[in-house]
Amino acid sequence: KDLYNTYIYNDTYSEKISILENEFDLLHIKLRASTNKKHLLSLCAANRLVKEEIINANKVPGLYNEIKDNLGPFIYTCYIASPFLDDHVRSERTSFDIPDSEVNDLLSSTEISFKLIEKKVLERTKEYLADALKNNIEAGEERLKEFVNKKSPQNKSLLRHVDKEKLNVAPHTTDKELDKYVRDLAHEVETKILEEGLSNMTLKEGETIQDYEKRMNEYISKIGDIKQADLAKYVTHRKVVIDYLRYLIGILDDGNYAREKSIHQLIMPLGTDSSDVPLNNCNLWLLDERLAFHDYLSSDKPLKSMPILETDSMKEPDLCCLQISDQPILINDSKNLPLASISIVEFKRPMRNDMNNKSDKDPIDQCLNYVELIRDGKAHTSKGRPIPKAENVPAFCYIIADITSSIEKCCKIQDFHRTADNMGFFGYKKNYNAYFEIISFDRLLNAATERNKAFFDKLGLPYN
Numbered sequence: 001k002d003l004y005n006t007y008i009y010n011d012t013y014s015e016k017i018s019i020l021e022n023e024f025d026l027l028h029i030k031l032r033a034s035t036n037k038k039h040l041l042s043l044c045a046a047n048r049l050v051k052e053e054i055i056n057a058n059k060v061p062g063l064y065n066e067i068k069d070n071l072g073p074f075i076y077t078c079y080i081a082s083p084f085l086d087d088h089v090r091s092e093r094t095s096f097d098i099p100d101s102e103v104n105d106l107l108s109s110t111e112i113s114f115k116l117i118e119k120k121v122l123e124r125t126k127e128y129l130a131d132a133l134k135n136n137i138e139a140g141e142e143r144l145k146e147f148v149n150k151k152s153p154q155n156k157s158l159l160r161h162v163d164k165e166k167l168n169v170a171p172h173t174t175d176k177e178l179d180k181y182v183r184d185l186a187h188e189v190e191t192k193i194l195e196e197g198l199s200n201m202t203l204k205e206g207e208t209i210q211d212y213e214k215r216m217n218e219y220i221s222k223i224g225d226i227k228q229a230d231l232a233k234y235v236t237h238r239k240v241v242i243d244y245l246r247y248l249i250g251i252l253d254d255g256n257y258a259r260e261k262s263i264h265q266l267i268m269p270l271g272t273d274s275s276d277v278p279l280n281n282c283n284l285w286l287l288d289e290r291l292a293f294h295d296y297l298s299s300d301k302p303l304k305s306m307p308i309l310e311t312d313s314m315k316e317p318d319l320c321c322l323q324i325s326d327q328p329i330l331i332n333d334s335k336n337l338p339l340a341s342i343s344i345v346e347f348k349r350p351m352r353n354d355m356n357n358k359s360d361k362d363p364i365d366q367c368l369n370y371v372e373l374i375r376d377g378k379a380h381t382s383k384g385r386p387i388p389k390a391e392n393v394p395a396f397c398y399i400i401a402d403i404t405s406s407i408e409k410c411c412k413i414q415d416f417h418r419t420a421d422n423m424g425f426f427g428y429k430k431n432y433n434a435y436f437e438i439i440s441f442d443r444l445l446n447a448a449t450e451r452n453k454a455f456f457d458k459l460g461l462p463y464n
Contacts, residue, residue, distance in 0.1 A: 040076075041080060143172075260318075267319070320370065320374070348401035372432075425437070
């Protein structure tokens with residue numbers, strides 16, 4: 001009795017289960033942690049222990065080496081006995097004449113295997129240890145969350161793409177062990193998303209364009225969550241974005257072209273600025289790699305709402321930036337204020353052909369109007385610091401539009417020059433100190449592909 005009280009809790013539980021019409025007796029026992037270090041399934045026959053199988057958190061989430069209930073720590077063992085085991089024990093009583101797993105699906109419903117016994121028993125184990133397992137799982141999740149937040153923040157977003165069961169770690173796992181575990185999870189997520197991408201590129205049978213765009217946006221979002229992990233992830237992200245841009249500028253199944261907001265959204269979410277959206281959730285590189293170096297960035301927001309201006313104008317540039325940028329964003333390099341510049345980017349719907357030299361239709365006049373409003377607004381940095389001679393800050397205006405007859409006429413009136421590849425125009429408005437570049441969607445796509453071609457080749461990604 002003294003030995004029993006020392007090594008075994010009074011909390012034992014016996015039950016019967018049926019496996020393919022064979023009855024099995026289970027005895028669940030909690031042993032004091034000092035007697036053993038491993039949780040076991042113990043299979044018995046002819047009143048003897050014949051075979052022991054170690055079980056852990058890989059088979060039972062939350063079943064770590066250290067597990068406890070309201071009475072303290074314990075080691076779990078389940079003893080399994082059955083006439084079936086008695087009939088299939090070998091003569092030396094050290095093993096069973098039972099297959100480890102089902103030979104094929106045809107026999108799985110008629111033949112008992114160790115795999116099937118383990119599966120059915122562990123279902124009861126999870127029920128018996130439910131409270132203790134739940135406490136361990138919650139503590140482990142909290143430990144992992146704390147580590148990622150403090151020691152591995154670049155992988156924080158990937159956790160939402162991982163199956164919940166894989167977010168379980170032992171509460172006392174060391175930082176070194178967690179670092180390896182998180183990196184392994186990141187690799188697993190990357191592999192899964194790359195495989196998913198192979199099917200995401202094509203329109204599924206019976207799928208609408210809207211559903212396709214939604215699915216692609218969700219896929220791009222997943223890529224966005226992990227692209228900071230390493231260069232391979234980031235390059236893969238760029239490949240997906242370029243492919244999606246190629247899709248957007250073509251004729252859709254309904255016979256129409258995508259609206260400019262779809263392309264705008266791909267480059268930067270509408271109605272946001274640099275305080276709302278992390279830079280790694282934007283695709284400014286499609287226009288210019290230098291756009292990443294900014295102090296303030298705004299997308300489709302009224303000039304009045306921009307903290308870098310003092311103006312009442314409700315005009316909304318697509319993208320507008322102060323220094324090193326070219327989208328309806330404002331970008332500003334606060335470290336080199338004398339070199340500050342304004343960049344404006346306007347998007348037009350693919351193949352739009354109704355532009356003329358009236359200010360409300362002419363994208364060139366539209367950009368010049370924005371430039372004047374920004375300069376009149378006494379541009380300063382996002383922190384409120386003045387920009388020397390802000391009224392003379394040079395402007396770079398980019399218009400992303402197909403070269404239709406109407407845009408050609410606008411460029412001719414402004415005396416702009418055609419680019420060598422015949423896919424755009426460029427010019428300079430001296431009185432506004434503004435440089436203009438009209439870029440067709442094909443030119444935008446080709447340029448982005450060429451800039452990234454070497455990286456795609458390194459990863460074996462097709463780009464044609």
